[in-house]
Amino acid sequence: MGMGRGGGAGGGRGGAGIYQDEQAVRDANADAPEIPGLWRRVASLFGAYKGLLAVAGLLVVITSALGVAPALLTQQIFDRGLFPVDGSGPNLEVLWWLAIAMLAVSVIVASIDLLQTWITAKIGNSVANDLRVQMFERLLAMDLAFFTATKTGELQSRLQNDVGGIATTLRSTFTAILGNIVTAAASIAAMFVLDWRLAILSVVFLPPLLVLQRRVGQVRARVATRAQRSLADLTAITQESLSVSGVLLTKTIGREGAETERYRAANLTQLRLQLELAMRGQWFFSAVGVLMGLVPIIVYVIAGYLITGGVEVTAGTIVAFTSMNMQVRRPLLGLMRTGLDIQTSKALFARIFEYLDLRPTIVDAPDAREVNTARLGEVEFDDVVFRYATAQESAAPTLNGVDFRVAPGEFVAFVGPSGAGKTTVGYLATRLYDVTGGAVRFAGDDVRELRRDAIVAHTGVVSQESYLVHDTVAANLRLAKPEATAEELEVACRAANLHERILALPQGYDTVVGERGTRLSGGERQRLAIARVLLRDPAVLILDEATSALDTVSERHVQRAIEAAREGRTVIAIAHRLSTIRGADRIYVLDRGHIVEQGSHDELVAAGGTYAALYREQDALTAE
Structure with missing residues (x-):
């Protein structure tokens, strides 16, 4: 329907040839999409009036x-x-x-x-x-x-x-x-x-x-x-160029003139078409x-x-x-x-x-049920195969034959080289995607048989880039629990090692954090995200490289917050820095979609395999 990167508005700009080919396709297909019974559907919009x-x-x-x-x-x-x-x-x-x-x-x-x-x-x-x-x-x-x-x-x-x-x-x-x-x-x-x-x-x-x-x-x-x-x-173009990240990139590589020219060219195209339309x-x-x-x-x-x-x-x-x-x-x-x-x-x-008319690929089954609270905190992957829809058919699956089980209250971690499929594990556990083969079970049941909002209610995710809205600290926290009291906010922030820092802000909990939290440091944003998750009190906590982009001092603050957040919960950590998961009950090493090693930190180091090599490499970099 023309909504991918190569169709619709705003396809890729990967090179002059690609852009010209795409533009030719778009010009050749300039007619509106055919919608059966369009005017009947338009008329139905007025039914309530x-x-x-x-x-x-x-x-x-x-x-x-x-x-x-x-x-x-x-x-x-x-x-x-x-x-x-x-x-x-x-x-x-x-x-x-x-x-x-x-x-x-x-x-x-x-x-x-x-x-x-x-x-x-x-x-x-x-x-x-x-x-x-x-x-x-x-x-x-x-x-x-x-x-x-x-x-x-x-x-x-x-x-x-x-x-x-x-x-x-x-x-x-x-x-x-x-x-x-x-x-x-x-x-x-x-x-x-x-x-x-x-x-x-x-x-x-x-x-x-x-x-x-x-x-x-x-x-x-x-x-x-x-x-x-x-x-x-x-x-x-406006959304990309004038976002905080876009402006930062433009200014740091000196592309102000080029971005202005890109915007001017798009404006001239719009002007020409509007004049033609008029x-x-x-x-x-x-x-x-x-x-x-x-x-x-x-x-x-x-x-x-x-x-x-x-x-x-x-x-x-x-x-x-x-x-x-x-x-x-x-x-x-x-x-x-x-x-x-x-x-x-x-x-x-x-x-x-x-x-x-779009239809999501992930929908609740007609007989979808609630989570079995008797087995809350249990996560299992049973011979899971997963391939992204955008991947070429000839490409290997992102995950292939992945098996593991996490018992309630356990702390497990996934490590491996970039592209090994670590983040995909977190996506599948929360049913952001559905498996291509095998099954993901949450509290003993296939996630496809459960209501997705029930799964979400019992899971919390802290990602590498925690999203904050342009509002106050308190408002960002209440995204997870709108009815939370001031006392509950304080308890969560104390657990995340953040309360004292918030009190030092100009308006405390009423301080506006800026777009995407730009008025806070990276470590503060992560701890705020952890406090937000703690407000929901989830049974399963997924940490997706939550400290990989932080400096050493910020990492220590966040790590203490994570330690507090892990108490009484199942934790699945996708880790880049191996120092953050040394205390895991079990570490799974992923490589090219397969689990190639598993065990505790000490066991894997002693085994001298892929994990030991990664650990030695990071240890050498830290020593430098």
């Missing part, structure tokens, strides 16, 4: 019907008030009543318009908000593999730009279509009442214009798709405007011939007819523009429904 739609529809019919009243009253003003056909001179009494009637119609229409505007704005914005929430909920339900293959900027673009792009259409489409149809129908009917011959002359050119308008709309829809994809690229079909409406402007001229000329030929046509009829022609012109142009907007918005709706 049927009552408001009915009221809005009634108001539109009333205002549209009243829209022809001024022209008809104008005819009466001319033929009965100003120039009565009996030649008796102006009838002031009739003139006053007709003038009051025209004023009353204007006041009623204006009042109804206010209410109608509020209702349509309510409906349109509500539907757009519903769509945004549905998409956000769908994205959160997706498995980790989806996010590793999709740029964050692309996701943001679909949530913000695509949904925002259809908001205006949603707010105005229903009333625009209904109102313009009723107004045009009433005006054309009134024209036939006034003079059927002139009416035929006025509407004979409409069918060809509608056919041409449809073709123009199809072209605009294709341009709109390219414009939204360009906007997704622009959003991705001008596509403009010539059509210019031609329609000129053609409709000819109608009053034709009416005057034909009326002259009719009068010359002895046909009775009053001045009031001619004035009312030309006024009615203007009344027809506005809704017809409005319908054509709305039609173009709808065809253009098809691309946006298709991109939105494309994401709403």
